[in-house]
Structure formats: structure tokens, C-alpha cells
Amino acid sequence: MLKQSQNLMEGVYKEDGVPVLRVINMEKGGLVELTEEQGIIFEMLKEERDRMEFIGLLGEEYEEQAERVVDELIRLGLVVDDEQMTEKKHPEIPEGIGTFKARALYLFTSDACNMDCAHCYVPEHIRHDNKRTMSPEVIKKTIDEFIEQAQAVGIKEIELRLLGGEPFFDRKLLLDALKYADEKTKEKGMDVKFVINTNATLCNEKTVEALKPFAEKLFMIVSLDGDEDAHNAQRPLRGGKPTYKLVIEGMKRLKEAGIYVCPHTVISSRNNDQIAELMEYIKNELGINQLSYSFMHVPDFAGDIGIRDLTSAEKMDIVRLTHEKAKELDMELTGHWKFSIAQSVTNSPSLCEGGISTICVTSNGDMFACQRHVGDSNKRLGNIMDGLVENLTLFRNQRLRQWLSQMCSSGGKGCVSCLVTGECGSKEGQGAGEEGDASVATIELQAYANQGGKKGAEEQVDDNFHAELLRYYLENCPTNVIRTTEFDTIVNGMQPR
Template sequence: MVHQFQNNGFNIVLDVNSGAVHVVDEICYDLIAEWERMPESADVPEGVHKEAVVDRVLERYREQGREIRREEILEGYEEIRELAEAGALFTKDDYETAVIDYTKRPTVVKALCLHIAHDCNLACRYCFAEEGEYHGGKRELMPLEVGKKALDFLIENSGNRKNLEVDFFGGEPLMNFEVVKELVRYGREREQEAGKKFRFTLTTNGVLLNEDVMEFANREMDNVVLSIDGRQEVHDRMRPFRGGQGSYEVILPKLLEMAKRREQAGKKYYVRGTYTRFNKDFAADVLHLNELGFREISVEPVVAPLSEPYALREEDLPELLEEYDRLAAEMAARAGTDRAFTFFHFMIDLEGGPCVYKRLSGCGSGTEYMAVTPSGELYPCHQFVGNPDFLLGDVWNGIQRQDVVTDFKGCNVYSREACRNCFARFYCSGGCAANSYNFTGKIRDVYEIGCALQKKRVECALMLKAAEAEAAEAAETAEETE
């Protein structure tokens, strides 16, 4: 299976099952499309296939009044054949049995999302956590003892795994900062005797960032996510304080300072925004964040019921897809300059990415990853918190709903009909179970708007790799001619 697309002046061919990515000229682009329509088979001798494919392409060029020599097309055909024989084009998906077997293995818990505060100082209109209260829950802060028990649960259920991830989440986790500090201290105490290494991370709206928090975060946090949506009018419309006033001017200087310190310390961070139907021109928000000085940026589509005026709708897709193209082209243009930036969903690792088992077996929610509420309840992930059907157990008694865990364990690319033949499946892993559940009532279906956006983001990511290769080649050539 191949996926062909044109983006920003590049003809790109992804051989889906091998992961090989090719930038081709127009002749090969057309030849590969023809080859897909007329695949080789044992019944058709090689020479006959070659003549048929080449003739069809040549005929089309003649109809278009273009003069392209047959020898050129034959040359392209031979290059394609060479790649096909090398296992880099027209490869088959032979992974299903191995991946299904893999998903049946015993799993360990790798990561916890600690809902350190079910409370928030902002009243963001699109928040799935509903100002931190999570679907009719109450405002509460996680007591230290619950947090300690959660870390104990993680250590005890992580098998031989050394690296354990704990994200301080909310609501707004800094509303319970003293407990955050105590839990990090407790985790560091337990690391030695348990033979584990905690990677702590923090997701914050920035309102309570101060000298004490920044110093602590730089020392202890492996990564920090800073929430900001982009331009002031966009941000303030969706992220007001509870009293209604915008939060942009309060948080911006704090986020800039935090980002600067993270960069100076060589530590990871990114700013994370949400775009809605109110700012379908979200590329302007990403570029605004870049111009403010942020270099690690993520701005993601809102996922909300269609009853909400800000929810994305199917008819918005053409505009949104174009916007991703626009953003990718600008990211390519800024690469290598002092305004270079990364965009979370355009980053792709073509040489060192994960194995097929990881790529096809889903995100790990409900099996390797769980969310813990302030009262110690366990849920498959932060987006299921508050839904009693997904309450797995608690940190004192462990998992009580093995049936739900088993259901999540079976989430993989092959269990979702829409994913089986999707070109993006090795880069998407089957999408988000929570989004699927919220839109279809099933965790093993897909959220179609999310799929369309993800496919476009994968295409943009591959285009950026092509642009990067082209720039490297140009630099090399320039060096040789000097």
C-alpha cells in the first residue's frame, strides 16, 4: 500500500507498511499511481506489466500535449521496480498476528496522571474538566496521603520497568503546590530502594507561576506544558478568569520567563494551545506564539459536542486542512533561522521511531497509563474521569474492573475497522479512545474529524522532512562550490 500526495511543491510517496518515504519527480509520481491501479501479479509477465504501465502514462502525457520521452518513463519504471524489490514500495501489512499476540501480553503500569487539584482559577470555556470539577464532581485538592499511595501503586504495578512517569495535572495543579513538592520528595526517597526513576511533569495554566515554582520546576520537572492559545483576543475569549476577565496579560510574562529558564537549563517544555471554530486561522496563533519567543509549540483542535458554538464541524475541514498546509510551509521557511520552531504534531522520527508493536497497539490508556482523582479513584485516562462506567478501582485496592482493562487492552489499529487501511495508522496508533467514546459511544471506533486532521498533520510532517532534506542538500552543494 502506498500513499501519494503533493504538498508545498513536493511529490511525496509513503510506502505505508515499510515506512519508506520517497520524494519523486512527476514521472515517477504518475507511474506509481498507475502501478497501484495495475499491480504486478504472477499471471502477468514482468515485461508485459512494464509495457502496460509505461504506455498508460505515456498516453496520458500525449493527451495533455506534453512531450516526454518514452526512455525517461522507462528509466523511472526501473527505479520503482528496484525499490519494490528492496522492500521499499508496495509492501504488505504482515504485522497483524504479531501485534494481536503482543496486545495479549501481561502489561505493567508505566505512567500516572495525578489529578492533584480538581479545582481551577480559570474558567476555560472548552475545558473537558469543567473548571476542574469533572462532570458534576466537587472542587477538591488531592491530600498528600492519596498522592503517596498513588506513587506506591505505580511502583508496585510497574514490574521490572525502571522509568516511571507522573504528570501533575488538574484542574490547575499549582493550586496544590505544597502537595506537589511533597510528592516529588517522596518519589525521590522511594526511587533508590525501589530501583525506579521518576520522570515528573507538570501541566499548568501559568497563573500561579512564581520564583519558587519556577526554581522547583527547573530542578525536578522533566517536562512542563504551559497553556496559552495564541493571540490575545483568541486566548481571552476562551480562557477567562472565573470573573470573566481575560488571563493573557497575567500569564504571558510568566510563561515567557518559564520558557526562557527551561531553554537555558536545557530542559523540555512546550506551550500548548487549543483552537476552536472561533479561530480556524490558527496558524496565525502558532506564529504569534513563535514571534513572542516560544520555540516549542503545540496548538490542538478542540474536541467538543456539536451543540457548542466553538466545536469544530465537518464543514470546517477544508479550511482547517489548508491552514495546516499554510503552517507547515511557514515552519519550513523558518527552519534554520533564529525564528525556527517545532510544532508538536509536525514532528516525526523516520529513523528512530518506535517499533511496529508500539505503533499499532494504541496509546496505553487503561493498561499502561491511568488517571488518579483527588480521592484516589483510578480511571483509564484523564478524559474518562468522572464517568462511573470507567471507574477501574482505587489506589488502595487496585484494579477492580479487570473487564474494562481488558477492553482497553484490545484497543489497537486492527480492532478499529476505519484504521485497517488508513495510511496514517503507523503514526497515529488508532487515535484517542476517549474521543471515540464521546462521539460514537464506543472506545474502539474513531472520531472522524480527528482522523481527517491527523492525516493532514502526518502529510505535513513528511513534507517537512522532505524540505529538511532538500535544504541539507542545497547547503552541501553550496559548500562544494565554495
């Protein structure tokens, strides 16, 4: 019997006025644009049909064509044939998943920060400790180990992202890190891209001048949260003084020096009504053609800070508004990885790269799969001074098993949405397998970085948002925005705080 696969999402996109049927398989991942003949057959199989009778129904002259289209739809995962179905298998782990890919390195050169953003995900006791800066030894060790691993897996270009805290809190340390990484990658015949997440308040003339040698490979992501009142309320200096004018001055200096600048806005209930005006200001007054944004998630430890996360409906209003405004102003949009259409698709391998190809190293050398894990001792992966690969291997082979057992001890409630269901030895709903199960070691850190598939309050609230976001992409985004083969994202993953 032929029938459509389960858990599909459909949408019609008009390309040059011509309607095109698009379908996402929510279980397997992948977005497919159907041809006219594929669309006709696909729609007819909304009802279960006997294959031979269905082919005969279309007439002898279309028999060969119908057989071909049906086989294509089966291959694309949009139609199933009961007679060809075999026992359900868990998603296969991609080849090489057990090897750290070494694509992007996040360095917390300084935990200290001169701002006091209430929504910051780094605990206050860490970001206000002025003594927490990375030593030159840790910087060199981290960069050396990362480059060595990148070479081992054939990576030709790496990304070094410097953040904190405020990375310019210790300017000399930051500049030394840039210079060392630049020299080492040149020695190895590799390329490097530098990304600095900054509030730009410390980007004075001397600092900008020192950055000029790296201008061609340097990307500055600058926090700008609305007009002067909104930004100053959301991002004050320690002590309460305003920062808006300092930020604007810093951005202008950077841009005049030929350094790439992209403003990033964290959207909350405080500034969600002024995003269109902000985009006009960025384009027309600052002469910048791009905006990165994400939606605020107030960390639990922050308490009541007078602003709230947006609802799913409010977030979708922002998505529609920014896309329309971007078309009007001819601007580019980037942002948080959760804007990826892959975010809502079970088993999509591109959901998060934390611990897979990216790693965070804090000022004291501690390693974390994700920057949002920084400060949580339970999610520490070891210390870089003991070796990058050695620590990750040890974690995969020992601590990850224990961690999965703890996370999945609730009877496998997280298995429904887990990216690696079954690979831990579970039986879909029965939790993790026995400690020592060899398959656990092949999971890599992705389950760890994504909380083992268990959804927290934030993700549960966002379920509707992600579903609506998928439909919006299906019906509104051209194919050069949504990559149908890689199932990639409309955004490029830049994520300043």
C-alpha cells in the same frame, strides 16, 4: 497473479530535489520509501499481472532483479501474490499486550481550577469543587504502585504528569508529589520526567523558586490561546477576569528560572486567524523555540459557547501554516496525539496508549484509561487504593467483556475500524463474542480507550482531515520527522487542555 495491495496511499516527497515515492498501507500500518527500481515495479503492478508473464516481460537480463524486487514489495505489504495468499487473519495482538506497561502516570492532584474555560472537558461541577484534592495517602500509594509495575516490566524511565483542574491550586500537594516521586525513583535506580499542565496564573515567585530543585527534569506545558483578547475570551478566570498578563508573567518567571516551558494553544474559530502572529510572539518576544497545539472539541455538555470546532479544511490550513512558519522561525511543533499519522491507519498499534502504558488517577483515587474519561462512572477502572494491577486485571477479565458486548451490540458496525477486530470473538460485523471467550481478556484496554473502534461524531467529521493530514506528511515531511519503522508521529503526545 500479482497486484498492488488494497487501501494504499501514495505520495511523492522531494528529498534534496530528488523525488521519492512513499506508500502507506492503510490496513497494516507502516510507511515505506521505495527505491527507484521498487517504484518502477510497483507502478507497473497497478494492473493485475501473471507473475511469470510479468517477469518475462521485463526481459531475461532483469529476471533475477525483478524476482527480488517483487518479493521485497510482497514482504513490505504493498503487493500481493494470489498464489501465496492464505486465509485472511485478524491482526495479531503484540506480545505482552496483556501486561500494563507503566510508562506514564497522570495524577489529578486537584480537580479545582481557578479558570472557567467553556471548552474544558472536565465537567464544571468537578473543576469548581475546591475540596477535591488528592490526599497524601493516595499520592504515595499511586506512585509506589506505578513504580513497582514499571520495575516489573523493565521500564527504566517513567513520566509523571500532574494536571487537574489546575495543579498549582494546591501548591504544597503538588510539590510533595514531585519530591516523593523523585526520591522513590532514585531509590529504585530509575529516572523520572515531570510534566505539569498548567495555566501558569499561579506561578508566582515563591512557587517558581520551589520548583527549581526539579528544573532539569521538569517540563511545564502552559496554556496560551492567542493574543490578549482571544486568550482572555477563551480562558477567563472564574468570575470573568482576564488571565493573559498573568500567564505571560508566569511563563517568563519559569523560563528565567531555567525551567523548560512550552506554550500550548487550543485552536478554535475564535483564534485560528492569529496563529502565525502568535508563533512570532512566542519565538521573538518570549524566546521560546516550541509550540504545542491541538484543535478544540467542544464537549457535548458545554452547549453553545459562542465558538465552534474547525472544519477539516480549516484544520489543514492550520497544519500547513504552522509547518511553514515553524521552518521560517526555526521552531519545533508538538501537539495532540491525533496528529499522528498512525491515527488514520487501521490496526496501527501506536494509535493510543490509554490504559496500555498510561493511566489516569483522579483526586479520590479513581482510575481511568484516558483523561477524557474522567467523570464518567461507566469508564471507571477501579480505585488505586485497591491496587493498580489488581484493578486492571479484574477489568480485563470481567468488565471489559461486558463493556465490549454493549459497545458492539449494534451488529458489529464498529468492527471495520476496530484496532482489535476479531480478537473479541467477532466475525467481522457480527459483534463481540460470547461472554467468557478467553480471547476477550487478551484485548487489553486499547479497545476500551478508543471506544471499541466505534467512531463518534468528532471522528467522523475528522475522517477527511486525517486523510489529508496523511497525504501532507507523505509529501512534505522529511524522514527524520516520520519514522518509517515505528510509524510514529510528528508530535510527541503532550496534551494539556
